[in-house]
Amino acid sequence: MSLVNLKVIRKTPCELCPLRPLPHFREFTPDELEFVSHFKKSEVSVEAGQIILMEGAQSAHLFTVLAGWGFRYKMLEDGRRQILNYVMPGDLIGLQGSLTGEMQHSIEALSPVTLCVFEKKELSTLYRGYPDLAFDLTWIAAREERMLDENLLSIGRRSALERAAYLLAMLAQRASVLDLFRSGRCVIPITQQHLADTLGLSIVHTNKTLRKLSDKGMIRWAERSCEILDQRGLEDIAGWKGVGEGKRPFI
């Protein structure tokens, strides 16, 4: 079981979900909202550094991130790690494992994370009774696919500097539509080791690459996290124009 280190806490009613009011997410019908409210079984919190889902596990649950940052990754037998994508509030995790039986990747918390807990076995109820939500689930899977396509393009064909710029710009953009930067400062809770394992670079070369971005005044490191000072500049280096996602479903 993969929930060993999770702490169950009280459940925020879906009607009061802090994410739903964001203009970024699609509206629910009252009917859907009620279903999801029942679909959500509880809420758990995880500390930074803990593993939320482990490759090979057969979890009975899936989760939506309510708060905090995490990352999905895979490892080779000799320990090399590749971070596949990051998860942040509104992201559904564990769907892949729920469908195909066994998790093919692991997920770890980057910061303290709060999760809504759903039961895998109730998915069939969702598919039978709520076709719009079922559609949303496919949409969500397709969105993840699109992000992976972008990452693959980046790792396969961009230089180290372009890659780093793309990654940071993308993270900043995803976070900003979630209104995650209340402080006005755009801070990503990540270490250089995480970035290296995402970019497919060594830690040393990652450091030297980030140094170039620092020298240009585009980012700054502090408190084991990265502050984005010039998102537009990063996008220019990457040759990437942020995706103007309209509304997006979530569960």
Next chain:
Amino acid sequence: MSLVNLKVIRKTPCELCPLRPLPHFREFTPDELEFVSHFKKSEVSVEAGQIILMEGAQSAHLFTVLAGWGFRYKMLEDGRRQILNYVMPGDLIGLQGSLTGEMQHSIEALSPVTLCVFEKKELSTLYRGYPDLAFDLTWIAAREERMLDENLLSIGRRSALERAAYLLAMLAQRASVLDLFRSGRCVIPITQQHLADTLGLSIVHTNKTLRKLSDKGMIRWAERSCEILDQRGLEDIAGWKGVGEGKRPFI
């Protein structure tokens, strides 16, 4: 419109689908089979080298590959190309574009390809009336996600030799469960430029890397395609044990 160069040909009835009898695919109920039969509007064929779907297009259709090989890719503005994945019989293409409105990647035929044509706007009928098929669609999207995860791990963390071995072993495995190698010989219709653009390597280095695999007697180039002679050997080099997929849905 993206169907400019497609040739419409007669429609093979789904009841006589040559793929369905394969042990690799899940069974349909008679009800589902009838729906899919109506869902399928026609059949088109595409020549090798032609583009099936273009990034940015808003296709009204989605397709299932009935025969032939193709590949999904993205390009940077300066022409650098990254192949994201390959498509082969049984694969659904265009789903991502159908959901999010616009294709985010292109798809090109590697060999002559035959496609079943479906209409995007009838997806809602599917979701409302056939929850099991809706579930399958999500499953299919999750499967693509899983393959991308593997590719990302490979490009990010494996050496050139390991990467090439992984890619060829993976393609051979996917093709073999489709019974694509009737001749007894496992031949992949691909050029070294395609492999290079998949592996994130230059064409020259790809050539030198493949040379090492040839020298070991694991592969052989002939007629602009790659014959796999020692699939197990490739898997060993890659440190990858083929996924033992059980039955898999398709539409």
Next chain:
DNA sequence: CGGAAAATTGATAATTGTCAATCGTCGTGG
């Protein structure tokens, strides 16, 4: 005030890319 984890740096090595040819195959037109 430690001690551990993260960030940084310089030197050197390994990997991979670029350039510039050459060769082979195959289809086409003379």
Next chain:
DNA sequence: CCACGACGATTGACAATTATCAATTTTCCG
């Protein structure tokens, strides 16, 4: 039938990028 051109495969020399090694230094946290 052969010359020709296009495309793909191949090769060697050299350059650029990235990795590895081996410290330090800094920051964080108890």
